[in-house]
Amino acid sequence: MLQDKVCIVTGGASGIGLAIAESFAKDGAKVVIADINEPKLKEVGERLGAAYMKADLSKREDCKALVDFALERFSKVDILINVAGIQTVSPIEDFPEDKWDFMINLMLTAPFLLTKYVWPSMKEQGWGRIINLNSIHGLVASEFKSAYVSAKHGLSGLTKTAGLEGGPYGITVNSICPAYVRTPLVDGQIADQAKTHGISKEEVVEKIMLQKAAVKKLIEPETIAEVAKFLCSDAGKHITGSTMTIDGGWTAG
Template identity: 45%
Template sequence: MTEPSPLSAPHAPSLDLGGRTALVTGAAGGIGRACVLRLAAAGAKVRAVDRDAAGLDALAGAADGLPGSVEPYVLDLTDLDAAELAADGTDVLVNNAGLQLVRPLDEFPPDVFHTVLTVMLEAPFRLIRRALPHMYGQGWGRIVNVSSVHGLRASAFKSAYVAAKHGLEGLSKTAALEGAPHGVTSNCVNPAYVRTPLVEKQLADQAKAHGIPEERVLTEVLLQDTAVKRLIEPEEVAEAVAYLCSPAASFITGTSLVLDGGWTAH
C-alpha cells in the first residue's frame, strides 16, 4: 500500500525571490512545471524554457495570481548557442530538462546517446557558463541541477541517462568551487522515480528490457530499491529546489540533496 503525497500545493519555508529572475528548463511539465510555480509563488520572474509551446502557455495560465510571473520561452536545448543566450541575467538557474530511453547498451542508438548528453549535460554547462558573469557581478546566485538517484547509482539499460546525470554531478561541484568566492551556490537535487510523464513513458520499455508485464514494472523495477514504496511528487522536488534558494541554505554548496526514499541507504 502506497502512502499519499504530503504535498498538494506549493508551500514551504519562507522564500522571497522578489526582484529575482529564475530560469527553469524542461518547464512545461513534471518537475519543471512544479519548480516554475514554486519560484513564481516566491515572487520570482521565471523564464520557463521548453520546446512545448502549448505546455508553456498552459503553465503561464496556471501562474496567474502568483506574486511572481512566468515568461514562456520556447527553445530546443539541442540548439546550444540559443540555450546559452537564454541564461542572460539569470539569478536562479534550474537545470531540469531531461529525456530517457531504456535499451541495452549493445542496442542503444548512438544518435539518442548524443542527444541525451547534449540536453542533459552540455546544455546545462552552456547555461551555467552564461549565467555566472551576472551572478558574480551581483555577488549572489543559485544554481540547482535536477539530477537523480541515477547521478549516484547506476541502473541497467540506462547508459545515456546515467552517464549524463553522473556528469551533471561533477559539473555542479565544479561550479560550486568556482562560485563560492562570489556568493554563488551550486547543488544537485536527486529524486528517485517521480510521478511525471517521463517515468510513465518508460514503463513499456522497462517491461520489455526486464522481460516482465508492464503492470509489474512499478513494484518490481521502479520501487524495488526504495524503502518508501511510492513515487515522489513533482511538488516535493520543487520544495527541495526552493530550499536550496533560501537564506537557510546559503552554506550548502557542492553537494547532492537526495530524495530517494531510502534507495541509497542499501
Template identity: 55%
Template sequence: MPAPSTPGSPRVAIVTGSSSGIGEAVVKQFCQEGLQVLAVDANPQGENVADAAGAVFYHADLTTSAACRGAVEEAIKRFGHVDILINNAGIQHVAPLETFPEAKWRQIIDLMLTAPFLLTQAAWPYMRQSSWGRIVNVASIHASVASPGKAAYVSAKHGLIGLTKTAALEGGELGITANAICPAYVRTPLVESQIADQARLNGMPEQEVIDNVMLKNAAIKRLIEPSEVAALVSYLASDKASAVTGASWNMDLGWTAQ
C-alpha cells in the same frame, strides 16, 4: 552588462524543462514566491503552463548552444539580470547498451549535460556581478547508481554531479552556490513513459515494473510528487541555503540507505 539585481527587487530564475513534471512544479513554486521566472522548454505547450503560473515562456531546443545562450539573453532582455538557474530539462531512452542508438546518446548528453554547462557558463557573469547566484541541477538517483538500459541517462546524471561540484568550488568566493538534487522516481510524464519501456525491456507487466523495478529498492513504496522536489529546489535557491554548496541531495525514498 546590465545592472545587477538590487536589494528588494524580485530575483530572476531560469527554469528548464518547464512544461510538465518537476519543472512545472518549480515554475509554480517560484511564481508563488514572487520571483520573475523564464520558463524554458522545447514543447510549445509549455507556454500554457508558464502563462497559468505567471511566468514568461521561452521556446528553445537546448541541445544547441545557441538556444542555451539565447535563454540567458532572453532573461536579461526581459528582467535585466539572472540570479537563479534550475537545470531540469531531460529525456529518456531505454535500450540495451549493445543496441543503444548513437543519435539518442548524443541527444541525451547534449540536453542533460552539455546544456547545463552552457547555461551555467552564460549565466555566470551576471551572478558574479551581483555577488549572488544559485544553481540547482536536477540530477537523479541515477547520478549515484545505475540501471540496465539507461547508458546515456546514467552517464549524463553522473556527469552532472561533477559539473555541480566544480561550479561550487569556483563559485564559492563569488557568492554563487551550486547543488544537485537526486530524486528517485517522481510522478512525471517522463517516468510514466518509462514504465512501458521497462515493461518491454524486462518482459513484464507494467504494474510489476512499478512494484519490482522502480520501487524495489525503496524503503518508502510510492512515487515522489513533483511538488516535493520543488520545495527542496526552493530552499536551495534561497538565502537560507547560503552555506550549502557542492552537495548532492538524495531524495530517494531510502533507496541508497542499503
C-alpha cells in the same frame, strides 16, 4: 524569499520543471520558462504570468539565446534550475549514436553552457543559485541506461566543480538526486511495464521501479520544488557542491 528573483527553469512546461515554475512564481519570483513543447509552454507561461521561450537546449545557440532573453527582459539572472531531460532504455550494443549525442548535449552540455552564460550576472551581483535536477542515476547505475547514467554522473561532477568555483562569489551550485518522481514520463513507463510484465501498476512501482528503495512510493513533483526552494533560501546558503539525495533509502544499503 523569492520576491523579484529572476529564475530560469528549463523543461518548465511539465513534470518537475512545471512544479518548480509554479512554486517559484507563487512565491514572487520572475520566472523564465524554457521548453521544446511550444503549445504547452505557451499555456503554462500565460497561466503563470511568466516569460517563456521555446528552446532546443541540445543546441548551443538555443542555450545562449535563452540566457540572452532573460537578461534582456530582466537585466539579471539570480537562479538557474536545469531540469530538461529525457530517458531512453536500450542495451549499449543497440544504442543509437545520434541519440547518445542528443542526450549528453541536453542533460550535461546544456547545464554547463547555461551555467557559463549566467555566471557573469550572478558574479556581478555577488549572489546566485544554480540547481541541477539530477537523479539517483547520478549516484548509481542501472543497466540499459548508458547515456542517461553517463549524463547524470557527469552532472554530479559539474555540480561539485561549479560549487567550488562559485563559493567566493556568493554562488551556490547543487544537484537534487531523486528516485522516481510522479511525472507524465514516469506514468507512461509504469503503464508500459505493467503491460509487458502482466502485473498491476502498483506492483510495477513497488517491485520494479522502487525495488531497491525502503519507501515504496513515487515522489511528488511538488516535493522537489520545495527542496529547490530550500536551496535558494538563507537556510541553504552554506550548501554548495552537494547532491541532495531524495531516494526513499535506495542508496542506504
